[in-house]
Structure formats: structure tokens, C-alpha cells
Amino acid sequence: MSATSPSVPALRMEGLSKRFGTTEAVADLSLAVPPGEVFGFLGPNGAGKSTTIRMLLGLLRPNTGTAWIFDVPASDVQRAHRHLAYVPADVALWPSLTGRECLDLLAGVGPGTDPAYRDELLERFALDPDRRARTYSTGNRQKVALVAAFATRAPLLVLDEPTSGLDPLMEREFRACIAEAARRGQTVFLSSHQLAEVEATCSRVGILRSGRLVEVAGLADLRRLHRAEVVVDLAAPATGLQRLADLPGVADLRWSSPVRLELSLTGPPGPVLRALGDADVARLEVREPSLEEIFLDYYGQAPA
Structure with a gap:
């Protein structure tokens, strides 16, 4: 070279x-x-x-x-x-x-x-x-x-x-x-x-x-500039988790079933994990966005 x-x-x-x-x-x-x-x-x-x-x-x-x-x-x-x-x-x-x-x-x-x-x-x-x-x-x-x-x-x-x-x-x-x-x-x-x-x-x-x-x-x-998707599966229904919606970085909190909670998260997951500390969590998944999802955030439409 x-x-x-x-x-x-x-x-x-x-x-x-x-x-x-x-x-x-x-x-x-x-x-x-x-x-x-x-x-x-x-x-x-x-x-x-x-x-x-x-x-x-x-x-x-x-x-x-x-x-x-x-x-x-x-x-x-x-x-x-x-x-x-x-x-x-x-x-x-x-x-x-x-x-x-x-x-x-x-x-x-x-x-x-x-x-x-x-x-x-x-x-x-x-x-x-x-x-x-x-x-x-x-x-x-x-x-x-x-x-x-x-x-x-x-x-x-x-x-x-x-x-x-x-x-x-x-x-x-x-x-x-x-x-x-x-x-x-x-x-x-x-x-x-x-x-x-x-x-x-x-x-x-x-x-x-x-x-x-x-x-x-x-x-x-x-990826850190954009939301991650968090899925929480509980061993049994729990109360009080609606307060997660008030945490910084949390958006689009939703229950897809009595034991499955989903939310979008911007920033570190620590506050969410601490709020889940008293719940009987069977599985927790944090999925980072792909580059395509980041791209669509900028463009608001599918890439050409």
C-alpha cells in the first residue's frame, strides 16, 4: 500500500x-x-x-x-x-x-x-x-x-x-x-x-x-440514541407496575396479556429493572433496534 x-x-x-x-x-x-x-x-x-x-x-x-x-x-x-x-x-x-x-x-x-x-x-x-x-x-x-x-x-x-x-x-x-x-x-x-x-x-x-x-x-x-423494546414475562399477574410509565425514557407501556408487559425504552434500563425488583419476573428481553429501524426513525418511511 x-x-x-x-x-x-x-x-x-x-x-x-x-x-x-x-x-x-x-x-x-x-x-x-x-x-x-x-x-x-x-x-x-x-x-x-x-x-x-x-x-x-x-x-x-x-x-x-x-x-x-x-x-x-x-x-x-x-x-x-x-x-x-x-x-x-x-x-x-x-x-x-x-x-x-x-x-x-x-x-x-x-x-x-x-x-x-x-x-x-x-x-x-x-x-x-x-x-x-x-x-x-x-x-x-x-x-x-x-x-x-x-x-x-x-x-x-x-x-x-x-x-x-x-x-x-x-x-x-x-x-x-x-x-x-x-x-x-x-x-x-x-x-x-x-x-x-x-x-x-x-x-x-x-x-x-x-x-x-x-x-x-x-x-x-x-442504537443508544433510539428506543429499545423491552418485553417482560411474569410468573403471575402483578399490581403496581403501571408506575413504570412515569420512569424517564419509558414510552408506549402496554399489556399484551395479564402476564406480559411491553414497553419502549430510551436510555439505560437500570430504573426499569429496579422497578421490576418486587415482581415475579420469569423472563426479560431487551431488544436493540436494528439499523433499519434507526433509519426509518430518520425518514419515517421504508428505504428506497
């Missing part, structure tokens, strides 16, 4: 904005991702994720703001791209070349490739590299780009909806490759609207809504 300073963010954006006519695609976006982090850039289709990435790659000029790849301005494409590998959402290959020839060509223009690891990835992704690219399905074109990116020595991997077209088995291989890249110290910037994918691979997440960041936090921090 290219030599980079551990004190310099792998990517940084300050006040980045982009308009297309009267449409504001990205608005005043500021974000820094340190080296070695797997960062999830989450939002539905149309939220501005791909526009942000194109500005980060120097493929679009922002109306305002600046982006850097390590300490290189993103606008200096030739220098900045020495530090990164990119997988787009819709992969286009040279149709008359074989998959192997495409990989060789991509290796020649990037920051270097590990040939042995690339051969291993071809096996793991079940990709026949000797077929012409014109015969590849969408999923196989995506595999070529993923193999090329994961085999690179680039310190930054920028992945824009990278698993479109992959089946569940290949998605599992993708997640394993993300973990391997993280162990090698590579930074991964993963843009996705697939919530399970981000939840399974990333240590920190930025949620983009209508071109604006609404949250940047670790997954555990995000």
Missing part, C-alpha cells in the same frame, strides 16, 4: 455542496474518515451518495467546498487516485477483453496489485476470468471490479453500492473481503442503501438524507 501518514484522514470533505439546476443534491457536507476505518455511507437511492462520491473522486466539481484523499485535493485526480481503488454501482468493462485482461489493465493503472490474492479472489467469487467481458452478467461485471479493488494495495477503497447483482453467497464473500481489508489497515468507504450490509461490515455510519448528513456515529452510539 502507498505510504500515508496515520495522522491524515483517509478522506475529508469540508462544506461540500452540489446543485444541478434548482436541485440541491448535496448540501454543506463535512466529514472525515480516519485511516483504517470501515465507514458506512447510508441513505436511500437519490439521497446524494453517488454525487458525493463523484465529487470525492474528482469526477464532479462541487459548487462549494473541498474534498481531499489523504492530503491530496480530490480535484488533483492523477495524484489522488494513486491512493484509492473504486468500485462503481454500475460496472462497465471493455467488452472485447477477457475478465483477466480487464483485471490486468486495471492493475496497471492503479497503485499496485497482489497477484496471489487476486487469484484467490477469483476462486472465492467463482469468476471465470477467461470469458469475454461482453458475455458477463451484471453480477459478474461487479465481481471483476470487486476482485480488482480488493486485490489492490490502495490504502483507500471507495465502494458505491458494490454488491448490486451479487447473490447471498457472494455477498458473504464480500463481507469477508471487507474484514480482510480492515485487518490489512486499508480504509473502506462503503456507500449503500442495504442496511444489513452496512450493519455487518462497518464500525461507524453516516446517514444521508436529501443530501444532508443527519447523523455520524458508531453503530452502538446510534
Whole structure:
């Protein structure tokens, strides 16, 4: 991998904005991702994720703001791209070349490739590299780009909806490759609207809504900001538990049966547990919200 300073963010954006006519695609976006982090850039289709990435790659000029790849301005494409590998959402290959020839060509223009690891990835992704690219399905074109990116020595991997077209088995291989890249110290910037994918691979997440960041936090921090569902099964009916509704953080207290109490809880569960101390509790379950439920709290609708 290219030599980079551990004190310099792998990517940084300050006040980045982009308009297309009267449409504001990205608005005043500021974000820094340190080296070695797997960062999830989450939002539905149309939220501005791909526009942000194109500005980060120097493929679009922002109306305002600046982006850097390590300490290189993103606008200096030739220098900045020495530090990164990119997988787009819709992969286009040279149709008359074989998959192997495409990989060789991509290796020649990037920051270097590990040939042995690339051969291993071809096996793991079940990709026949000797077929012409014109015969590849969408999923196989995506595999070529993923193999090329994961085999690179680039310190930054920028992945824009990278698993479109992959089946569940290949998605599992993708997640394993993300973990391997993280162990090698590579930074991964993963843009996705697939919530399970981000939840399974990333240590920190930025949620983009209508071109604006609404949250940047670790997954555990995000969950603590939102309600958990608590289910209490009692060995026998009890009285006095209605007072739980007055505790801080408790909402939507409800009895689904004479011995089952359910509630929503924001914050630590200690006060609820102490209030249950005199009850004959047979089972207590605290379920944290999934990233999808957190996402829906922001959007109020199913993700696109």
C-alpha cells in the first residue's frame, strides 16, 4: 500500500455542496474518515451518495467546498487516485477483453496489485476470468471490479453500492473481503442503501438524507440514541407496575396479556429493572433496534 501518514484522514470533505439546476443534491457536507476505518455511507437511492462520491473522486466539481484523499485535493485526480481503488454501482468493462485482461489493465493503472490474492479472489467469487467481458452478467461485471479493488494495495477503497447483482453467497464473500481489508489497515468507504450490509461490515455510519448528513456515529452510539423494546414475562399477574410509565425514557407501556408487559425504552434500563425488583419476573428481553429501524426513525418511511 502507498505510504500515508496515520495522522491524515483517509478522506475529508469540508462544506461540500452540489446543485444541478434548482436541485440541491448535496448540501454543506463535512466529514472525515480516519485511516483504517470501515465507514458506512447510508441513505436511500437519490439521497446524494453517488454525487458525493463523484465529487470525492474528482469526477464532479462541487459548487462549494473541498474534498481531499489523504492530503491530496480530490480535484488533483492523477495524484489522488494513486491512493484509492473504486468500485462503481454500475460496472462497465471493455467488452472485447477477457475478465483477466480487464483485471490486468486495471492493475496497471492503479497503485499496485497482489497477484496471489487476486487469484484467490477469483476462486472465492467463482469468476471465470477467461470469458469475454461482453458475455458477463451484471453480477459478474461487479465481481471483476470487486476482485480488482480488493486485490489492490490502495490504502483507500471507495465502494458505491458494490454488491448490486451479487447473490447471498457472494455477498458473504464480500463481507469477508471487507474484514480482510480492515485487518490489512486499508480504509473502506462503503456507500449503500442495504442496511444489513452496512450493519455487518462497518464500525461507524453516516446517514444521508436529501443530501444532508443527519447523523455520524458508531453503530452502538446510534442504537443508544433510539428506543429499545423491552418485553417482560411474569410468573403471575402483578399490581403496581403501571408506575413504570412515569420512569424517564419509558414510552408506549402496554399489556399484551395479564402476564406480559411491553414497553419502549430510551436510555439505560437500570430504573426499569429496579422497578421490576418486587415482581415475579420469569423472563426479560431487551431488544436493540436494528439499523433499519434507526433509519426509518430518520425518514419515517421504508428505504428506497
